Amino acid sequence: MRIGLLTDGGYPYTTGESRLWCDRLVRGLARHEFDIFALSRSREQEERGLVALPPQVRRVRTAPLWAAPESRHGANKRAERGYGRRERREFAARFERLASAICTGGAASAESPEASDGFADGLYGLAALAREYGGLGAELRSETAVRILETACRTPGANRAVQAARVPDHLAFAGLLERALRPLSLDWYGDDALGAVDLSHAASGGRAALPGLLAKRFCGVPLLVTEYGVQLRTQYLANAQLAAPVRALEAGFQLRLAAEVYARAELITPGNTHARRWQERCGADRAKLRTVYPGMAADCFHAVGEGAYGGDPHTLVWVGRVEPAKDLIALLHAFAEVRRAEPEARLRLISAPVRGAEAHGYLAHCRALAAQLFPDEAADAHAVGDNPVSFEEIGGPEAPELADAYAAGSVVVLSSVVEGFPLSLVEAMFCGRATVSTDTGAVVEVIGGTGLVVPPRNPRALADACLALLRDPERRSRLGAAARARALELFTVEQNVTAFRGIYLELMSHNPVHRENADDAAAPQPFARPAESHVPGRWAAPTAARVGSGAAPSRVPGPLAVLMRDHLDIAEEGAGA
Template identity: 75%
Template structure:
């Protein structure tokens, strides 16, 4: 089958989110064809280029969300009236009055397709007036009513970027209208293209969220750069969009129970939700994990290891204070912090602050047999040409620590489990679900509890070994690439079995391939969600759609 993979800020670009699991998905399901529809987030991301693509990727179409895209189109009087009508429905729903969000959204999508885009209309004075009227309406939220002209302009700018997928030339029988299934790698703008394909072509939509897009938006909007009315408007828009995505998706695959709860609160039907854990490369850590299983050296028993991205959300400050308590009771203890190379100014500032705190808490101590004239805390890089490998970082200690205050799916924790390491973690995100009783979990922002848990494992080698073995077994059962691919392989087949075929199968010579599709694929009925002619012919098509032709072929066969 042909899969339309929808991404935002990730695959096939060499940097960004979801690129790793998308690449593993495409590589692992080589029996299918993939068309990639990617939205980029920055010029820097585009400059880094793409990762190598396998032959099953048939085409790649990209569009930027980061730069203005003036299409040069202007609307006549009739089109302006249509735009105002649809935009009023959407704006009223965002401001808290009415339920016309979906009608307004799809009306704008149809107008964009017919007239070449929405850029000028969404940034026009007319759009600003519609936003102002919606904000001042009687049923608008209190925070929204406080908006002023700069807020209207800022929201119009953000809204144009979020709705930019509606104006792309990705739709039609040479684009998303020709795929058998749309698989959105996240919610938000990536899934917006899937909504259009579902609405006008009947293409089934699968949505995967390893980190809930709406939650990420809430966290990003709290940085203080936007005013309170603009944040309220954007949050309301993203909430309405998430609800529509969940309503139209045939299946939603959260990456963990934490994401699943968010989706349910945003209106997702429980019957559509299926947890699919992200697949990770167990082979990278096989040597370390198997060595522990065979009774070999399991790392320095006095060393705590932290691996991750240098970021305030990881709360290294609390970890350093906790280690100060550990050091008082276990003078031989060491803490090794392995982080990816720091590039962002904010991360560099945070790293400098952590190093200053470590120097203050642990001045150079007298030489001993364990640490000869060195500070018991070390900051080390991974991923560089002379830096240790990730597996070697985990192998260097006896206990792996995670001290985050915000976490989605804890990748570093799963890597430690693959390595057969006992872990101490804070109770955030999906940590408890991932650990499943194979490690110690403490409240976040509690250095004393973190220190006590670390001491308990440092002083009990048998317990460390027992927890590490159980953690490795759990990781191999739940978090491998194989289990991820098996889940999506089954979901793809299930969805396509409930949907009419999109295109005729042909052989190498371009001739029709007999018996390529099961006979029931052409038969309208309850299992297919209605007659094919209703689901797959786009509203704006100039002639009969592919399924109409397929239905005719089936009719001839019946005759």
């Protein structure tokens, strides 16, 4: 079957949150063909290039949404030509419906996805306009669009924060909306692109799923949406620095888009129950939801998990990205309590390479706090030796590999106040390490009783849990073994690939493909190419078998040929009798 994989800032670029799991999925489903439709987020991402692609990836189409519309490749060739009077009237009518829905509500519900909905009417109307007359960039940035948006914000029933918007806010949101709706102007919705695939699989919600919505609208291609981090929640956090009216408008748009994606998708696969709850609150039908845990490579942790590296029994390990959401401040205060009770205790903070001014500033603050909490020991920021706290990077002299980071101690700690799916926790479970975690995101679901969980922002509780495990080696061993068994059962690449293999076949069995060039009398084809055209060579018989009185195909599966021959012999004996 032919899959159109839709990504936003991830695969097949060398950077991006979805890069690893998409690559593992594509490589694991080698019998399917993949067309990649990728939205890039920055010039730097494109300059770093693409990952090495397996042969089952037939083609890659990309669209840079960071560039000015007139310089984008992959867009409709008529994207920036001026609209005539008729087209402008049509644009104004459709954009008014969209803006009104953003400001006042009116999203489609999961129970009645076909009900009249201003957001859907405006969105698909604008997409049809772009498809017929050219792209929307100039019109979405025009004075007409800003005036329509201003009127919608003052409509009775509009959100109170939206009603407070002024001209600068309208201009700011118009720019954000134009960027978000750029996929509507791409030339991906014909028989030479998404119209030729059997299934669209969006690697996240939000903007990545927009091409899938249009492929379903224009070409009847079914849509599957996977969300390992809820896109709506991510947008809420990313927009925290915007002015209140702009933030309210952006939240209204993202909420309406999420509801539309959930209403039109054939199936939605959240990565955990935490994400599933968000989707249900946004109107996703429970009957469409099916949890599929992310697949993670366990091979590199095998030696640690099998006990080749016991780890220092007095050492706590934290692994992750340095950022305020990880709450290293609370962890350092908790370790100060641990250190007072257990003078031999150590804390190793091992992070990915720090990037960005905010991360560097936060790291400097954490180092200063460590020096303040342990003044008599004057911890060098990079040494491990006798210092109770060390700050290290993956690839450094003391932790050259990720597995070595988890092997360094006997207890792994997660102190986050905001967390989606805790990947570092799963890696610690693969390594057979006992864990102490804060109750946030999908932590409890991942741990499943194989580790200790405490409230976030509670250094005292965090310290008590760490001390309980440091002082009880048998309990550590028991919890570590249970954690490893759970991780190997639920969170491996194999279980993820197996789940999506079944989902693909299930969706195609309910959504046969209707080809425009097929005879009207012909039955719908369940795949773009007949399955028998891919009979593996190892199953083929070396010579053709005769079936009845007709000539058989030149390559018939050997075991099948034997069964058919036996069946015919029995039938002939019965006829002779």
